[in-house]
Amino acid sequence: MFGNPQSSQTSRSPQAAQPAQPTQLVQPAQPAHYTGTAAPRPILAATDLVMDYTANMPRAQAGHAPVGTIYPGHTLALNHVNFQLAEGETVAVMGPSGSGKSTLLHALAGIIRPTSGTVTFRGTDVTHMSDADRTKLRRSAFGFVFQSGQLLPELPAIENIALPMMLSGADYRQATDVAVLWLERLGLRALAAQRPGEMSGGQMQRIAIARALAMRPAVVFADEPTGALDQTTGREVMSMLIDVARGNGAAVVVVTHDPNVAAFCSRTVTMQDGVLQ
Ligand SMILES: Nc1ncnc2c1ncn2[C@@H]1O[C@H](COP(=O)(O)OP(=O)(O)O)[C@@H](O)[C@H]1O
Numbered sequence: 001m002f003g004n005p006q007s008s009q010t011s012r013s014p015q016a017a018q019p020a021q022p023t024q025l026v027q028p029a030q031p032a033h034y035t036g037t038a039a040p041r042p043i044l045a046a047t048d049l050v051m052d053y054t055a056n057m058p059r060a061q062a063g064h065a066p067v068g069t070i071y072p073g074h075t076l077a078l079n080h081v082n083f084q085l086a087e088g089e090t091v092a093v094m095g096p097s098g099s100g101k102s103t104l105l106h107a108l109a110g111i112i113r114p115t116s117g118t119v120t121f122r123g124t125d126v127t128h129m130s131d132a133d134r135t136k137l138r139r140s141a142f143g144f145v146f147q148s149g150q151l152l153p154e155l156p157a158i159e160n161i162a163l164p165m166m167l168s169g170a171d172y173r174q175a176t177d178v179a180v181l182w183l184e185r186l187g188l189r190a191l192a193a194q195r196p197g198e199m200s201g202g203q204m205q206r207i208a209i210a211r212a213l214a215m216r217p218a219v220v221f222a223d224e225p226t227g228a229l230d231q232t233t234g235r236e237v238m239s240m241l242i243d244v245a246r247g248n249g250a251a252v253v254v255v256t257h258d259p260n261v262a263a264f265c266s267r268t269v270t271m272q273d274g275v276l277q
């Protein structure tokens with residue numbers, strides 16, 4: 001009865017935006033596997049992560065040292081990092097430029113493979129997955145918001161939001177219907193037909209957040225999502241990101257320089273020279 005795959009995208013759309021839906025079609029905000037028991041296992045766990053970018057460089061560039069050699073003055077981008085993220089938890093990663101924040105985010109999200117150590121997603125080792133499986137996992141379980149430049153300039157907002165859903169198999173009509181619900185839910189309906197070049201920086205980031213969340217990711221990774229915005233707009237955008245992620249039971253890992261932005265998260269960690277403090 002509800003097995004029609006055509007309905008799957010619609011049933012994943014934001015609850016608040018579809019009052020006409022019969023209640024049994026509305027997905028609960030809790031993650032599907034939630035059992036109600038205390039101390040659930042983390043959604044993401046990084047154990048003893050090391051990232052040495054020189055390990056992948058040609059030997060001439062790396063100074064002819066054997067692969068993995070640590071020489072004076074050389075810093076590991078990740079220096080034996082352990083990190084756990086609980087289901088639905090929101091964590092800010094702070095620290096100076098070059099301290100390894102983006103590297104940590106990319107390793108957690110399976111974008112890069114660390115030199116050593118492991119990352120598990122709901123208990124499954126991501127580090128040793130094939131590239132194809134990691135890509136599949138990223139598409140189905142993770143959402144990304146970057147500092148800027150992530151929207152396709154030639155597409156209006158509604159199609160920018162719809163695109164990832166179409167890449168995952170929804171047809172144009174289904175995907176744009178869900179995109180409209182998200183635009184309405186986030187108070188962005190007026191932007192539907194606008195292209196990124198016609199929007200402010202804050203509006204572009206809101207559309208980027210809608211695009212990431214419309215896929216109902218389990219984890220949202222945001223790398224300095226407010227870095228190109230003024231402080232007030234940055235805080236508004238961050239508040240929206242955290243609200244909408246919490247409303248969907250999504251965990252968030254956000255890299256930021258702004259302590260006021262970090263304050264929206266339930267926990268803050270700090271990177272310094274590849275070490276997580
Ligand atoms: N693709 C790369 N190749 C080589 N070195 C890199 C690469 N990306 C980052 N690094 C280096 O790794 C360290 C950490 O970088 P990064 O994770 O981007 O820091 P942050 O995001 O905190 O600014 C820096 O020393 C940086 O130069």
Ligand SMILES: [Mg+2]
Pocket residue numbers: 101102103223
């Ligand atoms: Mg960075």
